Amino acid sequence: MIPLVNKDSTTGHIRIEHLGVRFGRNSSAVEAVSDVSMEVMPGEFVSVIGPSGCGKSTLLNVVAGFVQPSVGTATVDGKNTDKPGADRGMVFQQYSLFPWLTVRKNVEFGLKQQGMDGSHRQQAARTLLGLAGLLAFENHYPEQLSGGMKQRVGIVRALATSPQVLLMDEPFGALDAQTRVVMQQILTNMWQRFRISVLFITHDIDESIFLSDRVYVMTSRPGLIKAEITIPLPRPRTPDMASTPEYLAIKHHLRKLISEESLKAMGGELKDGGLGGFTIEVGPHGVTELI
Amino acid sequence: MHTAPKLDFSAPDGAVLETPRLTLALSAEAKADATPGHQRRPTSDASQATPAQLAPAMPALLPVQRIAAWLRGALPGVLMTALSLGLFIAFWYFATKYRWDIYIRFTNIPSPGDVLANAANLVHSDKFYHNMWVSLRRILLGFGIATGLGVTFGLLIGQYRFARGLLLPIFEVLRPIPAIAWVPMAIMLWPSNETSIVFITFLGSFFPILLNTIHGVNSVDAVLVRAGRCLGANELALLRQVILPAALPHIFAGLTIGMGVAWVSLIAAEMISGQFGIGYFTWEAYSLIQYADIAIGMIVIGMLGLACSGGIRLLGNLLMPWLPAHANRGRA
Ligand SMILES: Nc1ncnc2c1ncn2[C@@H]1O[C@H](COP(=O)(O)OP(=O)(O)O)[C@@H](O)[C@H]1O
Numbered sequence A: 001m002i003p004l005v006n007k008d009s010t011t012g013h014i015r016i017e018h019l020g021v022r023f024g025r026n027s028s029a030v031e032a033v034s035d036v037s038m039e040v041m042p043g044e045f046v047s048v049i050g051p052s053g054c055g056k057s058t059l060l061n062v063v064a065g066f067v068q069p070s071v072g073t074a075t076v077d078g079k080n081t082d083k084p085g086a087d088r089g090m091v092f093q094q095y096s097l098f099p100w101l102t103v104r105k106n107v108e109f110g111l112k113q114q115g116m117d118g119s120h121r122q123q124a125a126r127t128l129l130g131l132a133g134l135l136a137f138e139n140h141y142p143e144q145l146s147g148g149m150k151q152r153v154g155i156v157r158a159l160a161t162s163p164q165v166l167l168m169d170e171p172f173g174a175l176d177a178q179t180r181v182v183m184q185q186i187l188t189n190m191w192q193r194f195r196i197s198v199l200f201i202t203h204d205i206d207e208s209i210f211l212s213d214r215v216y217v218m219t220s221r222p223g224l225i226k227a228e229i230t231i232p233l234p235r236p237r238t239p240d241m242a243s244t245p246e247y248l249a250i251k252h253h254l255r256k257l258i259s260e261e262s263l264k265a266m267g268g269e270l271k272d273g274g275l276g277g278f279t280i281e282v283g284p285h286g287v288t289e290l291i
Numbered sequence B: 001m002h003t004a005p006k007l008d009f010s011a012p013d014g015a016v017l018e019t020p021r022l023t024l025a026l027s028a029e030a031k032a033d034a035t036p037g038h039q040r041r042p043t044s045d046a047s048q049a050t051p052a053q054l055a056p057a058m059p060a061l062l063p064v065q066r067i068a069a070w071l072r073g074a075l076p077g078v079l080m081t082a083l084s085l086g087l088f089i090a091f092w093y094f095a096t097k098y099r100w101d102i103y104i105r106f107t108n109i110p111s112p113g114d115v116l117a118n119a120a121n122l123v124h125s126d127k128f129y130h131n132m133w134v135s136l137r138r139i140l141l142g143f144g145i146a147t148g149l150g151v152t153f154g155l156l157i158g159q160y161r162f163a164r165g166l167l168l169p170i171f172e173v174l175r176p177i178p179a180i181a182w183v184p185m186a187i188m189l190w191p192s193n194e195t196s197i198v199f200i201t202f203l204g205s206f207f208p209i210l211l212n213t214i215h216g217v218n219s220v221d222a223v224l225v226r227a228g229r230c231l232g233a234n235e236l237a238l239l240r241q242v243i244l245p246a247a248l249p250h251i252f253a254g255l256t257i258g259m260g261v262a263w264v265s266l267i268a269a270e271m272i273s274g275q276f277g278i279g280y281f282t283w284e285a286y287s288l289i290q291y292a293d294i295a296i297g298m299i300v301i302g303m304l305g306l307a308c309s310g311g312i313r314l315l316g317n318l319l320m321p322w323l324p325a326h327a328n329r330g331r332a
């Protein structure tokens, strides 16, 4: 039998220090991420939230090993993340299942790369698919699945190789609201079962509160960390919690931080159009607030 | 990973066939899913959904009703086809019967009856079957080698800058030269007549296969390659298990075109320099004033070509079961 939880609780430590990423050279260079420092402790669920275009994907791609930092470092368990590898599972914003493989073969893909033989692969994939409620679809092709199912297979596929960390880039962004809630619940279950560290990118405030131990708020370009917020809500979390005063206070706080950023991101456009003397004031280094 | 290359191949044949993009299909799917309340697929995504629920809602029909419906739909088509072919044969019959000579001349053209009578004789001729077999063997060899090399080089050129820089200029220079133009050179290059004909056949199909493979590799969705890398695939595994299958629809478009060009090149080569082969048979019939055999040769060439394209399509359907059946019903 394949051990489904073989990650010990001391691995999966993501450390990002003074990370900066700029695309392009000289005058046309775009500074996507600027002086970001953050950390995901082993087994922790951490979200990054911010307006679109603020560099969230870039940040994640550095940890995944697809983008090289211009300055600073990103490490997982002390190892530089200079190229992608199976120790960091990734779930993408777009559906990224291999269309030519059945659901089960998609899940087996990573195990095959590790040289696991066919029958063990199949057994492991079926166990995982069973956990995600997808066993009935093991022989379906991705095209035959709904969006939510595709993303669930994507999560299962990323977990199959027992990675140290799971990197997720707005994985539920394309799903409708109800499906998204179900997916969040499933993800929480999987996360607790695998005790894996998760770095989760989102622009949905409720999603970040519901899922995370901690939330980082990023500013619009160049992306820096504006605030770090601990979510003290007990687990297991239920959708009912969304009406508790505690939850609402966090949500209010996050929304304020983010709407400042969204307005600032549009500031250039608004300045000339004139909102009747409406101004937004943001300190030189943003507002750093901790709950 | 790589930007779409500008291939500067301007000659008309071996054009790159557009095949349905998987990426497009996927993003369309994503949009469909974001639409609230669409009914075709399970939106709630609860784990109780069963495969049966995924089947599109279709009213249950009795088999008899289905056959009747099919007949209703198909019959006019069958009738029109019969009428169309009947018209063609009638024209042929009358043109040859009255030996029309109106700028184009039917004076020496065999009639449908002559052709049928000669065909009845040829059915018993071992020589005729041998000619067919020789042509088929040349196609299998030439086209097979072209497939192997075209796909391999296409994958390398599409994926690796170095291979592109090193190999593409050679192919760009050779590519505009039609395979038939190679005949004299091929006869000098290769030790036997047979190998030079196979070489001509190879050349004809190589470029469409190569170009379509390159195009296929370049249109692979980058997120699939990233997913492959994240799952621990090394370069070779990535090439074989991600890029090759992702490019397969384009590759098969190339194979379909390549098969057509292979036959064109083969028949011409056989007529020019051949011994044996169905092209040689057809040309020989002309020299020997066996005019009915010319038509038989032509018909057999057409049928063999059709069978080969059908074989490719069948293979494509077998190798790409994930595609909806209509997607790779090629534009052969
Ligand atoms: N490969 C790239 N080359 C140039 N610019 C890029 C590249 N990737 C991202 N960017 C730019 O960096 C900024 C941040 O992008 P991204 O990380 O995708 O933001 P987010 O995921 O928060 O929406 C954007 O302005 C984007 O245009």
Ligand SMILES: [Mg+2]
Binding pocket: A056, A057, A058, A093, A169, A170
């Ligand atoms: Mg993004």
